[in-house]
Amino acid sequence: MTMIFGVPIQAFLGQLLVGLINGSFYAMLSLGLAVIFGLLRIINFAHGAQYMLGAFVGYLLLAKAGIGFWPALILAPLAVGLVGIVVERVALRRLYDLDPLYGLLFTFGLALVIEGLFRYQYGASGQPYAPPAQLAGGTNLGFMFLPNYRGFIVVASLLVCLSTWALIERTRLGAYLRAATENPQLVRAFGINVPLLLMLTYGFGAALAGLAGILAAPIYQVSPLMGSNIIIVVFAVVVIGGMGSIGGAIATGYLLGLCEGLTKVFYPEASSIVVFVIMAVVLLIRPAGLFGRVA
Structure with missing residues (x-):
């Protein structure tokens, strides 16, 4: 049997795949958090609940309306994004000029209400x-057996993350968004509707969480607790990458997922805390995070 670092290669690659899949969800969720915090300065603790909502929308579309996975993959993020737009319009925009703690407390309370209702x-x-029939089964790569749906998750996550990064960092719309957060009065002077931009930004961040939720549903099942189970780790990912750093959120999400997977191979007892240990070390060395801007 082929060994790598004293571990059977099948076990090593299997845990690496698990880590990459977890990292895909960490990257998508931390990306949504980074977009919202970076552009709105809101610490969105409701992100886990929005992730759970995406999974439940897909589940209910299938159970109640017979709508399959592929249409739901579009409809679920749109539904969660619309809910996010309503939340921003009704409540969050009143908190922009206050201490960020108020936004955190509001979104934390909102998350508890949503989770409580679904529980x-x-x-x-x-x-x-169930995953779509087109992605059932797996592919034998010779050195390991790759489930098709899990391979799809990794590819879809990369496409979503890179597309979002390009939108924010490389387009005129992204430039408007970044300018609106730095100097809203100047942007308004150019005739740009800043409140609309901020509302759409929050809706987009919520939609990213909803998309991650429906993608995760066939792997982790649909549960009211699925958001609260992952959100603390995702916040740690954002802190390590640097609050508000889009590229940092993506890179750190994948890297920490892989670190978590490798820890399960070599020291399983530490796999549930390795992310927080890394966070503590990074904050001691670089308080702004690996990719954050030092004030």
């Missing part, structure tokens, strides 16, 4: 959500 209706146990 009351569906309980704490998970609901199954």
